[in-house]
Amino acid sequence: xxxxxTVINDLYSxxxxxxxxxxxxxxxxxxxxxxxxLGMHAVPGLDVDAKELDDGVKxxxxxxxxxxxxxPVHLCFGMTPDRGVQRIIMDVTIESGAHxxxxxxxxxxxxxxxxxxxxxxxxxxxxxxxxxxxxxVHSPAGGVKVYPKALVEVGPGARFETEFELIxxxxxxIDIDYEATCxxxxxxxxxxxxxxxxxxxxxxxxxxxxxxEYAKGVLTSKIxxxxxxxxxxxxxxxxxxxxxxxxxxxxxxxxxxxxxxxVPVVDVHDPxxxxxxxxxxxxxxxxxxxxxxxxxxSEDDAVETIINGLLSRS
Amino acid sequence: MGILAVENLKLSLGGRQILNDVSIxxxxxxxxxxxxxxxxxxxxxxxxxxxLSGYADIEGxxxxxxxxxxxxxxxxxxxxxxxxxxxxxxxxxGLPIRTFINAxxxxxxxxxxxxxxQVGLDPDDYGNRAVDKTLSGGERKKVELASxxxxxxxVALLDEPDSGIDIESIERIFDAVKLLKEQGTTVILITHSxxxxxxxxxxxxxxxxxxxxxxxxxxxxxxFEDKCIxxxxxxxxxxxxxxxxx
Numbered sequence: 001x002x003x004x005x006t007v008i009n010d011l012y013s014x015x016x017x018x019x020x021x022x023x024x025x026x027x028x029x030x031x032x033x034x035x036x037x038l039g040m041h042a043v044p045g046l047d048v049d050a051k052e053l054d055d056g057v058k059x060x061x062x063x064x065x066x067x068x069x070x071x072p073v074h075l076c077f078g079m080t081p082d083r084g085v086q087r088i089i090m091d092v093t094i095e096s097g098a099h100x101x102x103x104x105x106x107x108x109x110x111x112x113x114x115x116x117x118x119x120x121x122x123x124x125x126x127x128x129x130x131x132x133x134x135x136x137v138h139s140p141a142g143g144v145k146v147y148p149k150a151l152v153e154v155g156p157g158a159r160f161e162t163e164f165e166l167i168x169x170x171x172x173x174i175d176i177d178y179e180a181t182c183x184x185x186x187x188x189x190x191x192x193x194x195x196x197x198x199x200x201x202x203x204x205x206x207x208x209x210x211x212x213e214y215a216k217g218v219l220t221s222k223i224x225x226x227x228x229x230x231x232x233x234x235x236x237x238x239x240x241x242x243x244x245x246x247x248x249x250x251x252x253x254x255x256x257x258x259x260x261x262x263v264p265v266v267d268v269h270d271p272x273x274x275x276x277x278x279x280x281x282x283x284x285x286x287x288x289x290x291x292x293x294x295x296x297x298s299e300d301d302a303v304e305t306i307i308n309g310l311l312s313r314s
Numbered sequence: 315m316g317i318l319a320v321e322n323l324k325l326s327l328g329g330r331q332i333l334n335d336v337s338i339x340x341x342x343x344x345x346x347x348x349x350x351x352x353x354x355x356x357x358x359x360x361x362x363x364x365x366l367s368g369y370a371d372i373e374g375x376x377x378x379x380x381x382x383x384x385x386x387x388x389x390x391x392x393x394x395x396x397x398x399x400x401x402x403x404x405x406x407x408g409l410p411i412r413t414f415i416n417a418x419x420x421x422x423x424x425x426x427x428x429x430x431x432q433v434g435l436d437p438d439d440y441g442n443r444a445v446d447k448t449l450s451g452g453e454r455k456k457v458e459l460a461s462x463x464x465x466x467x468x469v470a471l472l473d474e475p476d477s478g479i480d481i482e483s484i485e486r487i488f489d490a491v492k493l494l495k496e497q498g499t500t501v502i503l504i505t506h507s508x509x510x511x512x513x514x515x516x517x518x519x520x521x522x523x524x525x526x527x528x529x530x531x532x533x534x535x536x537x538f539e540d541k542c543i544x545x546x547x548x549x550x551x552x553x554x555x556x557x558x559x560x
Contacts, residue, residue, distance in 0.1 A: 286367065291403070295461060296392040296420040296465065297389060297392075299389065301417075305413070306409070310409075311408065312408040312409070314408050314444060
């Protein structure tokens with residue numbers, strides 16, 4: 001087995017995914033470790049170009065008009081060493097009427113001092129759809145700094161759905177910065193679930209601008225902070241077109257000396273638009289806690305069960 | 315002495331006497347009912363026995379298998395074998411029903427899917443659903459009963475088990491009560507419903523924070539129907555000398 005294949009297998013096994021899924025010729029994939037491309041496979045209609053730069057990797061993805069990629073595309077971004085900087089520049093275009101779903105795994109299993117920088121630009125064309133699930137697996141040491149940044153254009157009638165999950169290992173530091181602009185009849189759904197411990201720091205800043213008629217947007221954040229972890233969530237939804245609809249939802253569970261801040265901003269520029277928001281921050285619900293304790297769970301186990309539920313993929 | 319006993323239990327909340335010298339002995343392996351009008355103190359009695367927060371400042375004692383449990387936390391009481399089914403069960407966002415049932419088994423291997431069937435929920439439809447707001451009140455009630463069946467407690471306090479349940483489902487709830495009894499659980503039904511009262515073998519009538527009568531279900535039902543539906547004495551039994559009839 002080549003060294004690269006060994007690394008790929010190692011990275012995938014840590015995510016709970018069977019690396020043999022990549023053997024399927026219908027499954028497109030891209031595997032990057034540090035700033036090196038270890039594996040890449042495309043399917044008809046999907047063009048992927050990955051170039052190694054001096055300080056990172058530039059990935060250009062283009063899904064041609066009308067192409068429907070049947071099986072989810074696998075992306076794996078890993079750092080097998082305990083130190084280093086991984087920088088990925090993504091430029092993604094989903095042409096009109098095309099549909100794609102991606103599963104991204106970001107794996108930093110032994111990180112002591114690792115930075116993962118993602119700088120993405122995404123364009124989802126008219127009536128196209130883009131579904132992206134990103135799962136992070138971090139080391140227990142907390143030595144990871146993650147900086148995901150994305151600028152998104154969601155075309156007329158298009159769908160853009162993302163889900164970000166970081167519940168295994170320590171967060172370290174994460175600073176999410178997404179901004180999206182949504183045209184008429186489009187749908188945007190951004191969801192983040194993150195669990196912080198020790199001195200982890202979580203910052204989420206998501207902005208969606210609903211500029212087209214009947215555009216819909218939902219920004220959801222579910223966070224747990226324990227020990228001395230800190231979370232700040234700044235989600236902003238702006239509606240400037242008739243009949244635009246949106247909702248900002250933030251739930252944060254605070255335990256021990258954790259600190260959580262939520263600043264939902266709703267901004268409406270048309271009387272026919274409607275945006276709502278909801279933020280709930282606090283300890284676990286007492287009735288939930290007492291219900292589980294009345295079944296014999298210790299308080300700590302009950303809290304863990306409640307948080308795992310909140311942060312689970314629904 | 316029964317498996318669970320409360321002795322001279324008194325509790326005041328917000329300056330109001332909610333439990334006023336309550337003494338009850340629950341016999342092992344039976345289905346008991348604690349019946350009474352709204353505000354009689356029935357749910358408070360259940361909350362006090364399991365030890366919910368806000369119900370700890372009591373006078374008197376709670377004995378389980380002859381030992382005082384008044385200083386124990388909820389989970390310690392539960393690990394001894396006492397549990398509570400809430401009148402309105404909690405919602406758990408994102409927590410799968412199957413996980414909730416398995417967690418209630420405390421490490422014992424249980425067939426969560428079979429238990430769901432026992433309470434009338436299709437395991438294929440419900441096993442992976444969350445115990446959240448997408449469930450109706452009746453469905454949550456059944457899920458809670460499933461979790462209690464998985465726990466196999468020695469004593470199960472069920473607060474208004476028919477609350478929010480449709481007529482078709484109520485028989486399933488009663489079946490679950492029978493299952494609990496069959497598996498050796500002493501069941502205490504907290505209720506103001508005659509249908510629920512009829513499931514019991516022995517009953518206690520509470521009014522205004524006191525136990526005013528106890529005995530066979532037939533006798534208590536007769537009194538309850540006659541004097542308590544509707545309650546015409548505003549929960550002040552002294553005015554009607556109810557204690558004298560106990």
